[in-house]
Amino acid sequence: xxxxxxxxxxAAVSLVTSWLLxxxxxxxxxxxxxxxAILGIVAALAADAPEITAAISALTSHQQRIGVGVVLxxxxxxxxxxxxxxxxxxxxISLHRKVVVLSGSIALSVALLSVLVISxxxxxxxxxxxxxxxxxxxxxVLGTAGRRPRLPASWQTWLRSAVSEEELxxxxxxxxxxxxxxxxxxxxxxxxxxxxxxxxxxRAASNLGQRLGVPEIVTGGLVLAAVTSLPNAVAxxxxxxxxRGAATLSTALNSNTLNVxxxxxxxxxxxxxxxxxxxxxLVTVWYVGLSVAVLLLAWIHxxxxxxxxxAIIAAxxxxxxxxxxxxxxxxxxxxxxxxxxxxxxxxxxxSAAPAAGKRSPYRHPHRRRRGGKPNGRRLDAxxxxxxxxxxxxxEVLAMHGPGMASLLPGxxxxxxxxxxxxxxxxxxxxxxxxxxxxxxxGLLIIGPCIALLTGRWLLTALAGAWACGLATLLGLPDGIWxxxxxxAFVAAVAIVAVVAxxxxxxxxxxxx
Numbered sequence: 001x002x003x004x005x006x007x008x009x010x011a012a013v014s015l016v017t018s019w020l021l022x023x024x025x026x027x028x029x030x031x032x033x034x035x036x037a038i039l040g041i042v043a044a045l046a047a048d049a050p051e052i053t054a055a056i057s058a059l060t061s062h063q064q065r066i067g068v069g070v071v072l073x074x075x076x077x078x079x080x081x082x083x084x085x086x087x088x089x090x091x092x093i094s095l096h097r098k099v100v101v102l103s104g105s106i107a108l109s110v111a112l113l114s115v116l117v118i119s120x121x122x123x124x125x126x127x128x129x130x131x132x133x134x135x136x137x138x139x140x141v142l143g144t145a146g147r148r149p150r151l152p153a154s155w156q157t158w159l160r161s162a163v164s165e166e167e168l169x170x171x172x173x174x175x176x177x178x179x180x181x182x183x184x185x186x187x188x189x190x191x192x193x194x195x196x197x198x199x200x201x202x203r204a205a206s207n208l209g210q211r212l213g214v215p216e217i218v219t220g221g222l223v224l225a226a227v228t229s230l231p232n233a234v235a236x237x238x239x240x241x242x243x244r245g246a247a248t249l250s251t252a253l254n255s256n257t258l259n260v261x262x263x264x265x266x267x268x269x270x271x272x273x274x275x276x277x278x279x280x281x282l283v284t285v286w287y288v289g290l291s292v293a294v295l296l297l298a299w300i301h302x303x304x305x306x307x308x309x310x311a312i313i314a315a316x317x318x319x320x321x322x323x324x325x326x327x328x329x330x331x332x333x334x335x336x337x338x339x340x341x342x343x344x345x346x347x348x349x350x351s352a353a354p355a356a357g358k359r360s361p362y363r364h365p366h367r368r369r370r371g372g373k374p375n376g377r378r379l380d381a382x383x384x385x386x387x388x389x390x391x392x393x394x395e396v397l398a399m400h401g402p403g404m405a406s407l408l409p410g411x412x413x414x415x416x417x418x419x420x421x422x423x424x425x426x427x428x429x430x431x432x433x434x435x436x437x438x439x440x441x442g443l444l445i446i447g448p449c450i451a452l453l454t455g456r457w458l459l460t461a462l463a464g465a466w467a468c469g470l471a472t473l474l475g476l477p478d479g480i481w482x483x484x485x486x487x488a489f490v491a492a493v494a495i496v497a498v499v500a501x502x503x504x505x506x507x508x509x510x511x512x
Contacts, residue, residue: 464497
């Protein structure tokens with residue numbers, strides 16, 4: 001009972017005080033004339049204080065699974081709550097593609113670093129050095145608004161545009177007044193309270209979990225991760241409900257990046273992360289996979305729709321189930337965990353695929369106008385050819401939707417894409433069920449090769465990304481995770497995927 005009371009009180013104090021810390025630091029940043037982008041970084045760091053402190057507390061107590069789970073589990077929760085739930089509430093969150101590329105490249109780089117560090121392929125110190133360099137470049141770009149004299153003019157123009165669009169998205173979310181000296185004092189006191197309350201919360205949760213027999217990865221990756229990330233989630237839903245949800249992407253990505261750097265790599269470089277384990281690898285793979293999926297959705301549709309938001313939430317539900325299953329049944333849960341990952345990937349891919357073919361702009365020759373009179377517009381031979389998908393010279397026109405004709409006569413592009421995704425899923429399922437007795441990762445190249453026949457670069461790229469994701473995950477049941485053989489298989493699938501997507505792009509241009 002005492003542990004439950006301590007956890008509840010400490011969580012409430014930590015969350016409320018972290019909100020106060022964020023508001024005061026934003027005022028100080030406004031006083032120092034920080035840009036909206038830099039203010040967003042400061043606000044994200046302050047909002048991450050509970051999870052960073054809880055993770056450091058767990059790592060110093062040699063509870064690596066709880067520490068890693070808090071950081072990376074909260075990153076998965078951020079994506080689901082800030083973007084998934086925000087899009088469902090708002091109906092749609094519109095985003096700029098340049099912001100997706102700029103913020104996403106930094107966030108994805110740090111996410112991939114976390115995989116290398118957690119798997120033991122790279123030391124925490126080396127990962128920290130690389131992450132700090134990446135984050136430093138990002139801060140330099142934000143601080144100078146992309147104006148670097150040594151960069152080509154086209155690069156500077158693109159960076160300036162991306163930074164200005166990111167500041168435009170954050171402008172509606174960050175509206176601080178100019179701070180005064182009491183704000184600095186309040187911020188310092190709030191930081192101290194957050195640290196003490198977060199450590200108390202982590203200690204109480206750890207003791208309670210041990211007493212109830214809850215696996216450490218569940219305590220850290222689900223319970224502490226969700227509780228420490230609630231302030232960001234509440235703020236995101238509030239903004240999305242009022243049509244100001246564009247800031248959620250930068251907020252989520254910046255928060256996740258700072259979580260990894262300050263809550264995982266920094267303490268890992270100082271006190272170590274222990275030996276790699278299957279539960280920590282699982283939560284890391286989920287974090288990277290969902291990050292890739294969210295960025296892909298945001299870039300393709302220039303935002304996150306309600307359908308995509310629901311898919312992200314469904315993926316988080318599968319993540320929760322996989323952590324619980326792996327925590328309570330570590331020896332017999334491999335096939336079920338991988339199946340949950342496959343199902344989530346299919347749902348996310350379905351939400352990423354373009355909508356059904358667009359309505360033809362050419363009227364049907366027998367369609368009647370209002371009043372029952374025939375449509376008087378005449379369709380000459382050229383219009384008829386165009387309506388049937390050909391140009392006057394007999395060449396097939398570029399498709400306007402995934403249901404249009406593919407390179408195979410009579411086969412819609414959507415059907416071929418579904419076959420390519422299903423074929424790779426089938427191969428992966430057989431490989432996972434066979435375990436280390438059969439390694440079928442190389443056969444995954446069938447997916448992008450079949451998708452190439454659609455003649456659509458986007459569908460082919462989606463099939464290639466799906467195959468690469470499966471190739472990465474199959475290293476676990478095959479028993480070759482992060483080995484040279486595993487990297488060679490993944491590289492081979494990735495090369496085929498890139499070549500297939502490039503070939504589909506060239507075919508698409510020739511068909512126009």
